[in-house]
Amino acid sequence: MSTNGTEKKWDRRSADTAERMAAAARFIGPGKQFKPEDTVALLEAVIRPGDRVNIEGNNQKQADFLAESLNKVDKSKIHDLHMVQSAVPLPVHLDLFESGIAKKLDFAFGGPQAGRVAEFIRDGKMELGAIHTYLELFSRYFLDLTPKVSLICAYKADKKGNLYTGFNTEDTPTIVEATKFSQGIVIAQVNEIVDELPRVDIPADWIDAVVQSPKPFFIEPLFTRDPALITDSQILLAMLCLKGIYGEYEVKRLNHGIGFLTSAIELMLPTYGAELGLKGKICTHMALNPHPTMIPAIEDGWVQQIHCFGGELGMEKFVAARPDVFFVGPDGSLRSNRAYSQAAGQYACDMFIGGTLQIDKYGNSSTATANRVAGFGGAPNMGSDAHGRRHSTDAWLKCGAEQPTLDRTLGNMPRGKKLVVQGVETFGEGRAPVFVEELDAWKLAKNANLPLPPVMIYADDLTHIVTEEGIAYLNRAPDIEARMAAIRAVAGYTEIGLKADPAETKRLREQRIVMTPEDLGVDRKRADRSMLAARSIQDLVTWSGGLYNPPARFRNW
Amino acid sequence: MSTNGTEKKWDRRSADTAERMAAAARFIGPGKQFKPEDTVALLEAVIRPGDRVNIEGNNQKQADFLAESLNKVDKSKIHDLHMVQSAVPLPVHLDLFESGIAKKLDFAFGGPQAGRVAEFIRDGKMELGAIHTYLELFSRYFLDLTPKVSLICAYKADKKGNLYTGFNTEDTPTIVEATKFSQGIVIAQVNEIVDELPRVDIPADWIDAVVQSPKPFFIEPLFTRDPALITDSQILLAMLCLKGIYGEYEVKRLNHGIGFLTSAIELMLPTYGAELGLKGKICTHMALNPHPTMIPAIEDGWVQQIHCFGGELGMEKFVAARPDVFFVGPDGSLRSNRAYSQAAGQYACDMFIGGTLQIDKYGNSSTATANRVAGFGGAPNMGSDAHGRRHSTDAWLKCGAEQPTLDRTLGNMPRGKKLVVQGVETFGEGRAPVFVEELDAWKLAKNANLPLPPVMIYADDLTHIVTEEGIAYLNRAPDIEARMAAIRAVAGYTEIGLKADPAETKRLREQRIVMTPEDLGVDRKRADRSMLAARSIQDLVTWSGGLYNPPARFRNW
CATH class of the missing domain: 3.40.1080.10 (Glutaconate Coenzyme A-transferase)
Structure with missing residues (x-):
């Protein structure tokens, strides 16, 4: 009864992800771990031009190591990314647009980079999707701004890839759920890999690859008033x-x-x-x-x-x-x-x-x-x-x-x-x-x-x-x-x-x-x-x- | 500098939970499992009069076995509960009020029991908190209607207590997060206990006790139109x-x-x-x-x-x-x-x-x-x-x-x-x-x-x-x-x-x-x-x- 004569494929998202993860497999060891020095190569394996990408970075904790690594990818391989993320408070978030790795931005908060965002829009370096409020942006992750690849951060991972986000859980569960269950790819930087977590905040099933970052993730005390x-x-x-x-x-x-x-x-x-x-x-x-x-x-x-x-x-x-x-x-x-x-x-x-x-x-x-x-x-x-x-x-x-x-x-x-x-x-x-x-x-x-x-x-x-x-x-x-x-x-x-x-x-x-x-x-x-x-x-x-x-x-x- | 002369206790919630769980410990075996026949006794151990209790039951899947078991508790021990839950579509949800086990209701959807809800309010058997919309009720779980005990349902548990909610994940993650991280108690009925889950939807850390129910949870096809x-x-x-x-x-x-x-x-x-x-x-x-x-x-x-x-x-x-x-x-x-x-x-x-x-x-x-x-x-x-x-x-x-x-x-x-x-x-x-x-x-x-x-x-x-x-x-x-x-x-x-x-x-x-x-x-x-x-x-x-x-x-x- 279908009006389509030809066989339609319905698993393009998961097949595409499988292909990318196969290309990244040589970097990923037991417990989904990869080495910090392989980060750029791994990102080059799993990201494609035009992808919707989320770098976790609200106005508190930041997946800064992964953001810096994304800045180092080969621009001939990865460019024109569509960044969908809560905030762009770090210089590296904007550097991605400077270099052409990223092209379009949908976000909620600019912070100290707000001037550069305006400048880049004026200069044509950045296409602005929209300015959102957090819950609205999270809502769109599940409807029409679903990330293909998310780069997140946590305090600790165990040897299976379960994550402890603890005190600063913040946006992580939302980003991961939207990405992983749309068959996207979730990569986590953690401060430490341990035998046993204080508790599990994000199940290992939901994570594709984990790296212990060379230094703990950046975090700011934004709500402290003297x-x-x-x-x-x-x-x-x-x-x-x-x-x-x-x-x-x-x-x-x-x-x-x-x-x-x-x-x-x-x-x-x-x-x-x-x-x-x-x-x-x-x-x-x-x-x-x-x-x-x-x-x-x-x-x-x-x-x-x-x-x-x-x-x-x-x-x-x-x-x-x-x-x-x-x-x-x-x-x-x-x-x-x-x-x-x-x-x-x-x-x-x-x-x-x-x-x-x-x-x-x-x-x-x-x-x-x-x-x-x-x-x-x-x-x-x-x-x-x-x-x-x-x-x-x-x-x-x-x-x-x-x-x-x-x-x-x-x-x-x-x-x-x-x-x-x-x-x-x-x-x-x-x-x-x-x-x-x-x-x-x-x-x-x-x-x-x-x-x-x-x-x-x-x-x-x-x-x-x-x-x-x-x-x-x-x-x-x-x-x-x-x-x-x-x-x-x-x-x-x-x-x-x-x-x-x-x-x-x-x-x-x-x-x-x-x-x-x-x-x-x-x-x-x-x-x-x-x-x-x-x-x-x-x-x-x-x-x-x-x-x-x-x-x-x-x-x- | 405190204006309080006496030492204030700040862990009453967790101390109270620990006391209840100690009373329930004899029913709970490895993997947090308990036997169906111990369900009523376990509920009597962990629930106190006046508690805010959630029975998972939106307009699709229902934690029906736990709801039925709650109806069988000793009313001299457990009464005047404040039910905070998405829906009350099953007769047993209202029976709780008939018998005096429950007294107050905050909810979003009455379904086939809507007439009885009105009748019970009129007869003084039920005090109505408010009628909400789902997201609003979930929001209040984190602010002023946090459940002390939640009775949830899932398809499968593994032998550690991780849950698979799969196709009908629905309200479970929200109820569990609000309850467990306010140091409340989460009890799950599952259809099956297996060695390995298809995937982990809810980490075992977040669950206190699991029972394989005598029959699969009740579920209705509410969105099918012929x-x-x-x-x-x-x-x-x-x-x-x-x-x-x-x-x-x-x-x-x-x-x-x-x-x-x-x-x-x-x-x-x-x-x-x-x-x-x-x-x-x-x-x-x-x-x-x-x-x-x-x-x-x-x-x-x-x-x-x-x-x-x-x-x-x-x-x-x-x-x-x-x-x-x-x-x-x-x-x-x-x-x-x-x-x-x-x-x-x-x-x-x-x-x-x-x-x-x-x-x-x-x-x-x-x-x-x-x-x-x-x-x-x-x-x-x-x-x-x-x-x-x-x-x-x-x-x-x-x-x-x-x-x-x-x-x-x-x-x-x-x-x-x-x-x-x-x-x-x-x-x-x-x-x-x-x-x-x-x-x-x-x-x-x-x-x-x-x-x-x-x-x-x-x-x-x-x-x-x-x-x-x-x-x-x-x-x-x-x-x-x-x-x-x-x-x-x-x-x-x-x-x-x-x-x-x-x-x-x-x-x-x-x-x-x-x-x-x-x-x-x-x-x-x-x-x-x-x-x-x-x-x-x-x-x-x-x-x-x-x-x-x-x-x-x-x-x-």
């Missing part, structure tokens, strides 16, 4: 957040974006949070990396459970000693998992709070600048209202019920809404105004030939803006005009803020759409570092009972 | 969908809800789809169970890749013989995975199409009825606009660009939109009108004491309604009044439809907000079963070259 650098202004914002949002909505389940404001909030739970009587009422469940600035709140008994996207250097022993709070295996080390933590951040959390570089007059925000293709990591996923959510919590119901406009979209049907908060000083890095007429994302879209300006959080998802002027409760605004007026009211001396009409701001304050520190009963004079439960990295070490072991660059004693 | 039962009316709807939506937007990446309409569409790809010149332009990548009605389109070369939530009875050999299309392990069998497929359905797909029992005059829809707490499975997750999405595709951009109203929420910022389509006959099951003034979900909310009516798809997410009257392009409506008018225009002879104003409908047709079959150039007279590439289960077997092995109840020859 309490000594927190300013009084950030402390004021944190007070506003705690009283006007955390306390107001009694937010129990949430994610904190990276930054000094959220670190300040974390450090003020045992102080100002306790004074407000919020213990047990807020921050009981979090999707969060093991932030060192969470130590005092954890020790003080605020937190019931944290699920982690990844690890954080120096927090290994502290996490292992707090298995009631963290997800820890029978071996005693954390199992982080970015996919599940992003899902929890999207669907199980009632609030996302983070910062941004720019907010436009409508409330759209972005960290994109004209010449840097940075990406947003996980923020858009967690900083958006998950319309698929169907369970209720008090915070979510209250935020939704405050919206006066739902009848214009849903008729008489009620719905809750996620709290999506941006905390910013009106003038940010380099005294640049955060509130702008038009986002730089528009210029980037033009420069990088993107179909849409890269927005981190869209105006209809953003519910609250917190600045030193007060809080704009955007969810309470009856229409876009009121929302824009509320934004102007908290935009301080920026051009946007200078357009605020005092009479209108007064009305918004009466309607509780805008609340100043005075309206909220937050005493600006108290906003100083005495509010912090820990004022230095050393204080954090003390709080942890010596379990926190800060990376060298954070040690100044 | 082509013989497809009606001419469904074929007309399918023609409208293919021409007016699939073709209009060139939708390549999508999910199909369960039902005869989507089965008709699948069976018309090689016929009407080909006639419209859509091969290669639509349905190339799908998040989908292995629907038997997809066989002709796959054989005809329409589909590049399918990722599956679960398996489907009878499709094992066909899937194994099509590894270029499906995710298949080195052993040759499917690796399904509900969490990843739901993520793909949400973030990587451009369209969700399904059916419903009711749509209100605003466009909110639900399958809830006054006396059945059914849940929605995965539909709300896939049938919602994922605001966290940041990559562009042509279909998504076009659907977004057609919205005339985005400026009222985002100002001048453009954004794409997912196509969310509901295809319904205006009078559905039992000739009940699908279009209604008010959803029965309101009555259920009252009866079951829910904080919100359980809506499957909210009006602001729904972009298209397809009925025998034509297509309402809701995304093109400038405001809620126009959207309501478009709904009336396709609502036929229902009470809602009878309120349509012919002059208004004419204007909507001119604006292409409503299009009739005639507007679309779809010839109603051609809507008959000759359009189907396969007209019976037997035809599907033929198309598959004998690889499809239909379950007995679908064999009528």
Whole structure:
């Protein structure tokens, strides 16, 4: 009955993989092991021009040895690769495009290479697929961006090829599952090959070849903020957040974006949070990396459970000693998992709070600048209202019920809404105004030939803006005009803020759409570092009972 | 520096687990095995009153032996359990509440037990936590609904306790990871214990105890639709969908809800789809169970890749013989995975199409009825606009660009939109009108004491309604009044439809907000079963070259 006259082949993927692995067989010994010095030759055997290739490298651990080896392959043999991977933070990730080994990029986060990404796109060295948020990119691994070859990293392998990814499991299970079960090829670099693993994170079945890298994989402490650098202004914002949002909505389940404001909030739970009587009422469940600035709140008994996207250097022993709070295996080390933590951040959390570089007059925000293709990591996923959510919590119901406009979209049907908060000083890095007429994302879209300006959080998802002027409760605004007026009211001396009409701001304050520190009963004079439960990295070490072991660059004693 | 004077314990979870496992140790032999006859005693040893317990049982495979055994425990020892699990389709799932062993339920899908769920809530036998969509429930496993004990099922275990979940991997990896790494207890029933597994799906480290169940686990073919039962009316709807939506937007990446309409569409790809010149332009990548009605389109070369939530009875050999299309392990069998497929359905797909029992005059829809707490499975997750999405595709951009109203929420910022389509006959099951003034979900909310009516798809997410009257392009409506008018225009002879104003409908047709079959150039007279590439289960077997092995109840020859 088939309309095809000829016999169709249905195992091209596996036959192709078998052929490549046959070519690589002479390098691979027992336990799937190969020698570091054969790495380039092995990659040349298993990779073909135009392949979709993943180099594991989110914003924490990096398969750096395999990335460097891929840079050394014969360009006449391997070129025009389509890189599909979480992040490109290392110079070697971009060198692949410089040399022509790679041609196209689909990713989520640029980090320090964001400027080079923009430059390469402009110069035609790189074709940009799209900028994603992590969970979205992982989703596409299973649908239309499945890697043919993945180069991953783990702490340890055993002699059968089982892997231990432990504290920094992160993206590995997702990458490996998408690659291996589409009959692709998975190659792992490990720090050590041992007789017995502390536990099995990835079964040997799922791995094709393992190399002990000449040095341990590169890893960065990206979520460590030194309490000594927190300013009084950030402390004021944190007070506003705690009283006007955390306390107001009694937010129990949430994610904190990276930054000094959220670190300040974390450090003020045992102080100002306790004074407000919020213990047990807020921050009981979090999707969060093991932030060192969470130590005092954890020790003080605020937190019931944290699920982690990844690890954080120096927090290994502290996490292992707090298995009631963290997800820890029978071996005693954390199992982080970015996919599940992003899902929890999207669907199980009632609030996302983070910062941004720019907010436009409508409330759209972005960290994109004209010449840097940075990406947003996980923020858009967690900083958006998950319309698929169907369970209720008090915070979510209250935020939704405050919206006066739902009848214009849903008729008489009620719905809750996620709290999506941006905390910013009106003038940010380099005294640049955060509130702008038009986002730089528009210029980037033009420069990088993107179909849409890269927005981190869209105006209809953003519910609250917190600045030193007060809080704009955007969810309470009856229409876009009121929302824009509320934004102007908290935009301080920026051009946007200078357009605020005092009479209108007064009305918004009466309607509780805008609340100043005075309206909220937050005493600006108290906003100083005495509010912090820990004022230095050393204080954090003390709080942890010596379990926190800060990376060298954070040690100044 | 701690504010606690007393020493705090941080390993209560693992200490508690160790104590329970010590009590169970006498039942557990080498390879973590225990005897079927010891199951009740083992469960009594490891479960405590009030525990959060998961019984694996989505809408396909079921850990039925463990569920039955849990029903036999001593109620004076084990009671008031909080069940957190995907579905409760088996009578034994509800018997637990009847007897008082369980008290509270958090779930996603009720299936045939939906009536009893409603009854038990009314009678105070069950406290309902919330109705979730699958990915949302999985997310909460990692945040605030982590199971203490999970009772799972697999095809095979080896003598170390590694598991083979193969074709029906489904929810297992997610449940096990959430439970085991929170130091909970994972107990598996398997059909067989063997020396060597075809592959390892779940490492032995993650499992505490394994039992070979007296008979293989129960499993249902839920996604099989017999082509013989497809009606001419469904074929007309399918023609409208293919021409007016699939073709209009060139939708390549999508999910199909369960039902005869989507089965008709699948069976018309090689016929009407080909006639419209859509091969290669639509349905190339799908998040989908292995629907038997997809066989002709796959054989005809329409589909590049399918990722599956679960398996489907009878499709094992066909899937194994099509590894270029499906995710298949080195052993040759499917690796399904509900969490990843739901993520793909949400973030990587451009369209969700399904059916419903009711749509209100605003466009909110639900399958809830006054006396059945059914849940929605995965539909709300896939049938919602994922605001966290940041990559562009042509279909998504076009659907977004057609919205005339985005400026009222985002100002001048453009954004794409997912196509969310509901295809319904205006009078559905039992000739009940699908279009209604008010959803029965309101009555259920009252009866079951829910904080919100359980809506499957909210009006602001729904972009298209397809009925025998034509297509309402809701995304093109400038405001809620126009959207309501478009709904009336396709609502036929229902009470809602009878309120349509012919002059208004004419204007909507001119604006292409409503299009009739005639507007679309779809010839109603051609809507008959000759359009189907396969007209019976037997035809599907033929198309598959004998690889499809239909379950007995679908064999009528």
